[in-house]
Amino acid sequence: MLETFSLLFEAGILVIGALSVLLGAVASCLAFTRRYAAEISPLVRLAKVCACLFLVSPILLCLFADPLQLDSHMRSAQTLYSLFSAAWLFVFVVGSVAYLVNLPGRNKEGKEKEAPKTLYLSALFFLVVSVALGWLFS
Amino acid sequence: MWLCKYCGMQNEDWENECFVCGKPQKEPDPVVVKEEKKTPPAVREAGESAPAQPALSAFAAAFEKAVPVNEEYEPIAQEAEADYADFEEIASDYAAFVDAAPDYSEYTEAVSVSQPQEEPDASLYDDSYIEAEADMKIFNSNRENIFPAAEPAPPVQHSPFVVADAAVAPVYSAPPETPKTTFSAEPKKTTDFDLQQFLSQIKQGESDNITEEIRKKQEDRKNQHPAATPQNPPCVQIDVPPRALKKQKKAEQRRESVAMFSKVTVKISRIILAVFLLIAAAFLAVCVLRGHGENIPYVIDEIFYAFELQLRGFLESMQF
Numbered sequence: 048m049l050e051t052f053s054l055l056f057e058a059g060i061l062v063i064g065a066l067s068v069l070l071g072a073v074a075s076c077l078a079f080t081r082r083y084a085a086e087i088s089p090l091v092r093l094a095k096v097c098a099c100l101f102l103v104s105p106i107l108l109c110l111f112a113d114p115l116q117l118d119s120h121m122r123s124a125q126t127l128y129s130l131f132s133a134a135w136l137f138v139f140v141v142g143s144v145a146y147l148v149n150l151p152g153r154n155k156e157g158k159e160k161e162a163p164k165t166l167y168l169s170a171l172f173f174l175v176v177s178v179a180l181g182w183l184f185s
Numbered sequence: 186m187w188l189c190k191y192c193g194m195q196n197e198d199w200e201n202e203c204f205v206c207g208k209p210q211k212e213p214d215p216v217v218v219k220e221e222k223k224t225p226p227a228v229r230e231a232g233e234s235a236p237a238q239p240a241l242s243a244f245a246a247a248f249e250k251a252v253p254v255n256e257e258y259e260p261i262a263q264e265a266e267a268d269y270a271d272f273e274e275i276a277s278d279y280a281a282f283v284d285a286a287p288d289y290s291e292y293t294e295a296v297s298v299s300q301p302q303e304e305p306d307a308s309l310y311d312d313s314y315i316e317a318e319a320d321m322k323i324f325n326s327n328r329e330n331i332f333p334a335a336e337p338a339p340p341v342q343h344s345p346f347v348v349a350d351a352a353v354a355p356v357y358s359a360p361p362e363t364p365k366t367t368f369s370a371e372p373k374k375t376t377d378f379d380l381q382q383f384l385s386q387i388k389q390g391e392s393d394n395i396t397e398e399i400r401k402k403q404e405d406r407k408n409q410h411p412a413a414t415p416q417n418p419p420c421v422q423i424d425v426p427p428r429a430l431k432k433q434k435k436a437e438q439r440r441e442s443v444a445m446f447s448k449v450t451v452k453i454s455r456i457i458l459a460v461f462l463l464i465a466a467a468f469l470a471v472c473v474l475r476g477h478g479e480n481i482p483y484v485i486d487e488i489f490y491a492f493e494l495q496l497r498g499f500l501e502s503m504q505f
Contacts, residue, residue, distance in 0.1 A: 049471050056468040059461040066457055073450065077443070086447035093454045100458070104465060109488065111472035114480045117487055183492050 053112060060104040060127060067097030067173075068134035074166050075138050078145035091166045098173045101131060102180065109184075121184045128181030132174055139170035190269045193276075197242065204245035209262060 074090040077083040105124030112120045146167050187196050189203035190210060202209045472478065 049475055052464070052468040052471045055464045059464040062457060063461045066454055070450065070454060073447075077447075083440075083443055083447075086444055089451045090447055093451055093458075097454065097458060100461065100465075107465065107469065110481050110484050111469055111477050113477065114483060117484060121488075121491065182495065183488070185495065 049113070053108070056104070056108060057123065060101060060108070063097050063104065064101040064127060064131050064134070067094045067101055068131070068138060070094035070097065071135065071138035071166065071170055072141065075142035075145055075170075078142060078166060079148060087166065091169065094166075095169050098131075098135070098169070101127075102173070102176055105180070105184070125181050125184040128177045128184065132177035132181060135170050135173040135177060139167055139174050142167035142170050191265050193272075200242065200245050202245065202248075204242055207245075207248075208265070209258065211262075 070090045071094040074087045074094060077087050077090070105120075105127055109117060109120045109124055146164055187199060187210075188194070189196060189206060189208065191208045192203060192206040194203060194205040196204055200210070
């Protein structure tokens, strides 16, 4: 039963990581157009939540897993963080380019485009943290 | 009467000096005293209308008696006499010039008696009169067309200048006598065309037309928007070209689809997140139930030991 939950949890970590990266990618693609600024922010918010859970989940997995299988969990965590860092590197590049393209513009409400800025800054943060954690678990 | 040799002023009674300039005089020159004496222009202009005052002569005599003639002034007086001779010559020349001048009074009289003015050439006014008459006829015909009930047009007054060809040109007839204008509070009633009435009729007509147009527009609006009221007017409809309308509709549809996609994505993500949280909670619960929580310090030590090994390897690689 523990192994089943452990597998489910690992699968969930993968899914949640993929979801966060997907949300970040969609948001960064929408950030190229000014008119969808209102639609970007919920996606970015949700992507940040998923990414935070993804960053924490492998650590929890290693802490609460069977100590005999700690090495395997740590290796899987390293792999996850590596994939995650690569995915967020893509999101960071796309988001930062989108932000730079639409830098002088403002949205329809006259507010500065905070969502793309938040997106690429978050991507940068997740990229750095995942790289550091992957290096830690390697 | 004698003249002063220095200033040329007339002196009535003989004294040893002029009562005007006060210079000593010798015996009066018989030539100067003559009736046909030549006087300087100042004297001529002053004329005889300024006789010497007797009080002044008396004063001059008293002054003469009080102040005797100084012999030192004799040479100066001789020079002055010589100068006066020159002055006399100049004065005589001036008098001759004045006498030779034409008589301006005769000239002005000649000018004032002007020649009788010639009668104006009536032929010059023929063309303008004919044009004016034609305009008048057109005006009268138009007025009759516009206002059939108006009073008849006034009779055409012919020009007084057209007398050359009576057969072609209209003959001048004197206008009918009209009563003299007298001031009265009531408006003047004229038999001619009433300009005020004409303007008021135009205004009335225009205002009627305008009100009619406004009424029609209001009715059209009511028909188009039955619920519209003056307080709640209908929205302004802007004619948009069909292409732009299609483009706008497409953009709106795209925007709506994107908004819908984002909403769906967020909902799905929340569901996935909830599922993941459930799985994580279940996994942690199972771990805690199995007593794996006791191994957390050991695992942390292991993790930090791995981190220490990594850090050492990194530093060794940096040192070469």
